[in-house]
Amino acid sequence: MPEVDKLFDALLAHNGSDLHLAVGYTPMARIKGELVSLSNSVLKATDTERLLFELLNDAQAATFRSTGDLDFAYAFGTRARFRANYLLKVGGAGAVFRTIPSKIPSIEDLGLPPAVVDLADRRAGLVLVTGPTGSGKSTTLAAMLSHINESRAGHILTIEDPVEFVHKPIQCQITHREVGVDAPTFADAIRSAGRENADVILVGELRGAETMRLALQTASYGVLVLATVHTNSATATINRFVNAFSASQQPQIRGMMADALAGIVAQQLLRTKDGKGRIAAHEILIGNRGVGSAIRESKTTMIPSLIQAGARDGMQSMDATLERLVKAGKVTAQDALERATSKDHFARLPAIAEGLTG
Numbered sequence: 001m002p003e004v005d006k007l008f009d010a011l012l013a014h015n016g017s018d019l020h021l022a023v024g025y026t027p028m029a030r031i032k033g034e035l036v037s038l039s040n041s042v043l044k045a046t047d048t049e050r051l052l053f054e055l056l057n058d059a060q061a062a063t064f065r066s067t068g069d070l071d072f073a074y075a076f077g078t079r080a081r082f083r084a085n086y087l088l089k090v091g092g093a094g095a096v097f098r099t100i101p102s103k104i105p106s107i108e109d110l111g112l113p114p115a116v117v118d119l120a121d122r123r124a125g126l127v128l129v130t131g132p133t134g135s136g137k138s139t140t141l142a143a144m145l146s147h148i149n150e151s152r153a154g155h156i157l158t159i160e161d162p163v164e165f166v167h168k169p170i171q172c173q174i175t176h177r178e179v180g181v182d183a184p185t186f187a188d189a190i191r192s193a194g195r196e197n198a199d200v201i202l203v204g205e206l207r208g209a210e211t212m213r214l215a216l217q218t219a220s221y222g223v224l225v226l227a228t229v230h231t232n233s234a235t236a237t238i239n240r241f242v243n244a245f246s247a248s249q250q251p252q253i254r255g256m257m258a259d260a261l262a263g264i265v266a267q268q269l270l271r272t273k274d275g276k277g278r279i280a281a282h283e284i285l286i287g288n289r290g291v292g293s294a295i296r297e298s299k300t301t302m303i304p305s306l307i308q309a310g311a312r313d314g315m316q317s318m319d320a321t322l323e324r325l326v327k328a329g330k331v332t333a334q335d336a337l338e339r340a341t342s343k344d345h346f347a348r349l350p351a352i353a354e355g356l357t358g
Contacts, residue, residue: 004051008076008097010038017099017134019082023048023091030134033271033278045092052086052095064088073162073178078102083164100138100164107143110136115284115314116265120144121151123199125262125287126219128206130231135269136280137228138164141202144226148172148200155197159189160204172200179204190214194221203227209244213253219260233318233341234264234285235303238295250298258292266318268339270331279330281339283318286310304341319346327351 007027011019016029019038023045026037043051053061055074064070068088074097075081081100086093107117119127127144129137142165145156149172156172161179168174175196176182183189186203187210193201206212206227219225231237238257245253266283285291285307294302307315322336323346333355340346347353 002051002054004055005076007038007051008080008082011097011099012076012080014038019097019099020094021048021051021096022089022094032275033269048093048095052093055084064093071162073100073164081164081166083162098134104142104146104165104167105139107147110140110143110280112140112143112280113282113284113314113316115263115286115316116140116144116282117147118314119263119265119286120147122224122262124219124222124224126215126257126260127224127226127262128229128237128264129226129267130229130233130237130264131267132230132232135267137267138204140265140267140280141226141228142167145200145202148224149174154199156200156202157193157196157198158202158204159183159186159193160202161186164204186211187214190218193218193223198223200224200226205229212241212244213256216253216256216260219262220256224262231266232268233266234283234307235300237264237266238300238303242298254296254298258296261287261291261295263287268318270322270325270335270339273330273332279325281318281321281325281331281336282316283307283321284314284316286313286315288313317341322346323349323351326355 007019011029014029014031016031018030020028023043026039026042028035029038060070064086070086072084073081074084080102082097083100084095084097086095129140131137145167149167149170153171157175159177163176163178177189179186186207201223203215206215206229215225215227229237231240241257242250242253264285267280269278269280272279290306307317319340319342322340325331326333326336333352337343337347
C-alpha cells in the first residue's frame, strides 16, 4: 500500500476536500473550508518525493521531472478518487489532492435549484458552470450528468484532464476521454465528438479561443454541451468568452453565443452558520430572447437587470440567493457579505444589516 494512502484515510475520515503536501509543512487537509494539520511531522524534501513518486508510473515520473507539473487522477480503491496536481517549487516537490467521491451526488443531495435541473433536461445548447477554484463546479456538473443518465437514453461523452467522476451506464452510454491520454488536446477531442454521435458532451474546462469556438459550434449543431469556466458571474463569463477573440472576430462570437447559450450557473461555496459544513450559492442566467439580444448587441451591462427580471424563468442573482440563505439561517451575514456582488447595497439590506450588528 502506498504510504500516502494513510493520509488519504485521515482526509476521508475528517470529510476533507483537499490534501496539501509541501516541503517545510506538515501534511494539511482542507476541512469545511479551513486548512488543518493532519500530523505533527514536518515534511522534508525526501519525504515529499517518496510520497509522491510512489503513485507515478515511469511516463508520469518522466513528465513531472521534465516539466515540473503534472495532473492526473488516482483511484483510492473503491472509497474515492483524487485529482492530483504535482508541482515543483522552491524546496522540492509538492502536491494537492482534491477528493472526488466514489458516489456521485444527486441533484437532490446538492440541493440544486429547479432551473439547474431544467438546464440538464435541455437537448441542445451550451451550459456553463462557473466559479472560483474549489467552488464545486465539477460536482454540480457530475450531478447534472447523473440526472441525464438516469432520466433519458443517449450517449454522454466527457472530455477531461484528468477524468474525475466516473459514471456507470444507466440509461445512457458513457464515454470518458482523458486529454493527454485518449486525445492530444481538448480541441482535438471536441472536434472528434461529432463523429462519435454524442448527445451530451462534458468539457472539463474551456481553455482558450479555439475550444470556446468549438464548444459554441457543437452546441449550435443540436448537442447539449456542459463546461466549466473560471469566472465569478454570468456577466464575467460572457465577457471572458467574447474577449478571448480578436476584435474582428467578436461580432461573430457574440452572435454564436446569443444563439447557443442555454444558461450559466455561477456558484460559490460558503461555510454553514453552524460551522458543520458548506453550502453553495448560485447565480443563474437562462438564455432567452432578451439575453440573446444583450449578448449580440454587446450590452452585457444589462445582464444583472435581465436576471432580476427573469425570476419566472428560474433566474436568480447571487446577492438575492445570499440574502435568502441569511434569512433562512444557513449562513452568517458576514460570510454572505464577503461573497456579495454589490457589497454596499447588500450591507444595507435589512436582514444583512441586522445580522452584521447583531
